[in-house]
Amino acid sequence: xxxEASATGRRVVVTGLGAVSSLGLGARALTAAIRxxxxxxxxxxxxxxxxxxxxxxxxxxxFHAEMHLRGTDPALWGRSGRFAAAAARMAVTDAxxxxxxxxxxxxxxCFGTTxxxxxxxxxxxxxxxxxxxxxxxxxxxxxxxAGRIAAAVSAELGLSGESITLGTACAAGxxxxxxxxxxxxxxxxxxxxxxxxxxxxxxTHAGFHRLGALAADVPRPFDEHRDGIVTAEGGxxxxxxxxxTALARGARIYAxxxxxxxxxxxxxxxxxxxxxxxxxxxxxxxxxxIKPGDVDYICAHGTGTRANDSTETAAVREVFTDxxxxxxxxxxxxxHTMGAAAAxxxxxxxxxxxxxxxxxxxxxxxxxxxxxxxxxxxxxxGRDARPRVVQNHGFAFGGNNAVTIFGEFTV
Numbered sequence: 378x379x380x381e382a383s384a385t386g387r388r389v390v391v392t393g394l395g396a397v398s399s400l401g402l403g404a405r406a407l408t409a410a411i412r413x414x415x416x417x418x419x420x421x422x423x424x425x426x427x428x429x430x431x432x433x434x435x436x437x438x439x440f441h442a443e444m445h446l447r448g449t450d451p452a453l454w455g456r457s458g459r460f461a462a463a464a465a466r467m468a469v470t471d472a473x474x475x476x477x478x479x480x481x482x483x484x485x486x487c488f489g490t491t492x493x494x495x496x497x498x499x500x501x502x503x504x505x506x507x508x509x510x511x512x513x514x515x516x517x518x519x520x521x522x523a524g525r526i527a528a529a530v531s532a533e534l535g536l537s538g539e540s541i542t543l544g545t546a547c548a549a550g551x552x553x554x555x556x557x558x559x560x561x562x563x564x565x566x567x568x569x570x571x572x573x574x575x576x577x578x579x580x581t582h583a584g585f586h587r588l589g590a591l592a593a594d595v596p597r598p599f600d601e602h603r604d605g606i607v608t609a610e611g612g613x614x615x616x617x618x619x620x621x622t623a624l625a626r627g628a629r630i631y632a633x634x635x636x637x638x639x640x641x642x643x644x645x646x647x648x649x650x651x652x653x654x655x656x657x658x659x660x661x662x663x664x665x666x667i668k669p670g671d672v673d674y675i676c677a678h679g680t681g682t683r684a685n686d687s688t689e690t691a692a693v694r695e696v697f698t699d700x701x702x703x704x705x706x707x708x709x710x711x712x713h714t715m716g717a718a719a720a721x722x723x724x725x726x727x728x729x730x731x732x733x734x735x736x737x738x739x740x741x742x743x744x745x746x747x748x749x750x751x752x753x754x755x756x757x758x759g760r761d762a763r764p765r766v767v768q769n770h771g772f773a774f775g776g777n778n779a780v781t782i783f784g785e786f787t788v
Contacts, residue, residue, distance in 0.1 A: 386562040390786060391727045392628040393472025393616030395464035395572075398721065399435040399609060399711060402445075403467055407721075408728040412759035414739035416710050418595055418607050423496070423577040431591040435609025435712025436577050448476070448533040455494030455520045456576035458529035460612025460717075465530040465570045468614040472628060480535035482567035486527040487541050487557040488574060488614075489549020490716035491773075493523025495578035526574055530614075538566050546773035547678070547713070549573050550720030551781045554615065555637035561617050568622070573720035574612035581715065582608045588647070596681035596713070598706035598738050599690075599754045601745040603681045609712030613720035615727065631727040632783040635766070636665030642776035649685055654692035654778050661768070661780035662696075669697045672782075673764035674735050676722040678772045679706025680713055689770065690748045703762075705738040705755040719771030723781055726767040730785045735760040 394404035399417025401407050410417070418435045426432040437460070442451035445463035454462065465486070469476055497520045504512050527542040539560065543552045550573030557569030585591050585608060592605040623630055638660030642653035662669065678689055693701045707725055708714075714721055725736050738754040765785045772778050 387564065388620035389558050389561045389617050389634045390620050390623050391615050391631045391634065392618050392623050393468035393474065394631060394724050394727060395467030395471060395614040396611070396721070396724060397437055397440055397460045397464050398611040399437055402440065404471060404724060404728065408725065408732065411707055411710060411725055411736050412734055414710065414737050414758040416595060416739065418712050424579040429582065429586055431586060431593065433594065433607050434577055434582065435607055435714065437611055446533055448535060449529065454525060454529045455497040457490060457494050457574045458526045460576065461488050461526050461572065461574035461614065462529040462533040464572060464574070464612040464614035466533055468570060468616045469534060472616045476534050479568060480537070483538045484536045485538040485557055485560050485566040485569040486530040486536055487543070487553040487569055487571045488527040488530060489543045489545065489553040489720065490523055490526050490573060491546045491549065491575050492578060492581055492715060493544070494521055494525065495580065496576050497521050499578055499580060530570055545777040546775065547715055547718050548771035548773040548777045548779040549716040550613065550718060550723065551637065551769065551771035551779035552639070553720065554723055554781050555639065555779060557617050558634045558637065561619055569617045570614055571617055572612065572614035573717035575610055575715040575717050577608060577610040590682055592681060595740050596708055597740045597742065598677065598679035598681040598709050599686050599744055599748060599752065600741050601743045603683060603686060605682050606680050607712035609714045611711070611714045611717050611721065613717050613724045615723060630786040631731045633786045635667065635782040635784045637661055637779065637781045638664055640778045644776055647774050649688040649772055650776060651688045651692040651695065653776060654689060654772060655695040657778040657780050658692065658696045661782050665782040667766055667782065670699065671766045672702050672768050674702055674729065674767045675704040676726050676736065676767065676769045677704050677706045678770040679708050679738070681708060687748060689772070690752065694749060700751055703735050703753040703755050705736050707736050709738045709740040719769060719779065722769045722771065723783070726769045726783050729764055730767060730783060733761060733763050735762045735764065
């Protein structure tokens with residue numbers, strides 16, 4: 378779509394937030410933990426970590442899908458689908474909206490993922506290797522399709538609108554929000570539940586281990602001695618509505634979706650590209666109708682790898698020529714939740730606008746001087762502030778880049 382597209386159509390706001398995370402269940406629990414700078418990282422429990430040098434992960438603990446899902450049988454879905462459906466149910470409850478209203482209208486389900494139903498696929502692979510093709514569990518085989526992540530949301534809430542799962546890896550949550558925003562803005566949907574979900578799995582952990590990209594203890598984005606990511610899991614959901622609908626029902630409005638930008642450089646499978654990221658940010662600004670100086674905070678992709686943090690910072694400096702606003706990474710607390718990462722970032726951005734704070738880079742000890750002077754990474758704990766416009770980053774392997782822009786709601 379053109380950069381001017383957001384100037385037409387309906388205004389779109391966020392009225393509900395839902396989260397299934399290593400820092401707690403529900404958006405309030407997650408936000409409180411983020412503000413306090415708490416960590417959700419601990420020993421691996423979702424798979425056998427024997428043989429790995431690095432054995433930490435950001436796993437969701439104490440999650441029982443049957444306690445959250447009311448419209449569908451949890452046994453029908455893999456762990457990623459359960460995360461998405463539970464987070465979506467939480468977002469609708471948080472919005473104070475009767476699910477029957479969403480079910481009666483044209484409500485879309487737009488969710489991102491990196492690995493789809495990874496745990497299901499791993500178990501099917503084990504069955505095949507051990508006992509042959511005939512031994513595959515047909516119930517598990519039916520859960521394997523990644524598209525069932527968004528389908529689980531639609532089934533749980535009885536939605537009849539478009540159901541789409543976007544597989545643009547670690548940028549997928551922002552892709553999903555951008556897609557849902559367009560549907561609501563243009564009137565193609567009455568509302569949209571958007572977000573991302575991924576479950577911990579051995580293959581992803583092993584892949585990053587093989588790349589030498591796993592942190593020795595906790596991720597330390599922007600730190601002088603950062604050494605990698607910690608793999609993590611979870612699901613996050615945002616309920617997007619037209620402004621007039623939200624006002625008519627007296628809804629609490631967390632934030633307004635101002636716009637987004639996307640690029641795909643595809644220049645390298647794993648290395649980020651600063652020029653393409655900078656262009657993605659510029660497109661998001663143009664689409665949202667803002668200038669760099671309007672942005673009060675950046676929720677960084679901030680993985681804690683040397684390559685990502687230096688490239689992301691360079692791209693930000695290219696756009697923010699007068700110096701970047703405060704920039705931090707919630708991955709310092711959550712770990713890297715893959716396809717849910719940008720959705721968690723968006724959720725926290727909306728909470729920051731509504732509650733008045735800047736999320737921290739909780740594990741940061743010393744900002745890397747190589748990243749340049751004057752970099753405010755909101756060290757330690759959340760900071761009280763009144764941001765009006767916030768920018769959320771999501772960058773992925775293969776050169777997929779997506780930036781969403783949220784603003785404080787004003788009439």
